[in-house]
Amino acid sequence: MIKAIISDMDGVIYRGKQIIAGAQDFVDRLHSSKTPFLFLTNNAEQTPLDLKLKLEHLGIHGIEEENFITSAMATAMFLRSQKERATAFVIGGGGLMNELYNVGFSLSESHPDYVVVSKTANFNFEMLKKAVRLIDGGAKFIGTNPDMIDPVEGGNEPAAGTILAAISAATGKKPYIVGKPNSLMMMLATRKLGVHPEEALMVGDRMDTDIVGGMEAGMKTALVLSGVTTPSLIEHFPYKPDYVFNHVGEIDLAHL
Structure with a gap:
């Protein structure tokens, strides 16, 4: 059973300066179902507050600073350990x-x-x-x-x-x-959410970072086709995601 969501951002929630179809609905469903979630990014330049403000500027609302884990945060957590x-x-x-x-x-x-x-x-x-x-x-x-x-x-x-x-x-x-595709970052994210890896779903648009990292951390994986990876590219990899969606708006935890 999926109890938590860990999601990439670029190519999943937005692309450039454009919100991806269904992104706000996805966030709203996470809140309405009381599903813990984190947005995970290799971006080490911006703080969680910077990222929150960026999403709000793009039109995505309902995200707090605690809903982010950056590669800078993961690196600091790892080094502290x-x-x-x-x-x-x-x-x-x-x-x-x-x-x-x-x-x-x-x-x-x-x-x-x-x-x-x-x-x-x-x-x-x-x-x-x-x-x-x-x-x-x-x-x-x-x-x-x-x-x-x-x-x-x-x-x-x-x-x-x-x-x-x-x-x-x-x-x-x-x-x-430390950052993606190192599965350590995914495991740090599940620890932050207080769930076991097998209880979490990694959502991403890249087979070579998001999906492989989630898989190696023991998580379920969902590939969205709104970013880098196209349907024809999936077959080029020796592993596959558990789910494939056109965009995050199609993800409904009740039916996974």
């Missing part, structure tokens, strides 16, 4: 720094325990040089998410994965990445 009162050198924005502060981390450029990397428009050669030296000096290399590009108005732009690749090339070390 590994070591208390640690220090980190951060390449990333305010969303990531805020989450690390929230779990008691200090930001430091002097012998930090971790180098934590996410997407930032401020990345430069000095940051690259500093990260390389710190990792070579023993700091553990952490990435919030592996996305190489992000779709934006007018095309694509480099994302966290490109920064991670530069640091990895210079150090010869690969980062441990």
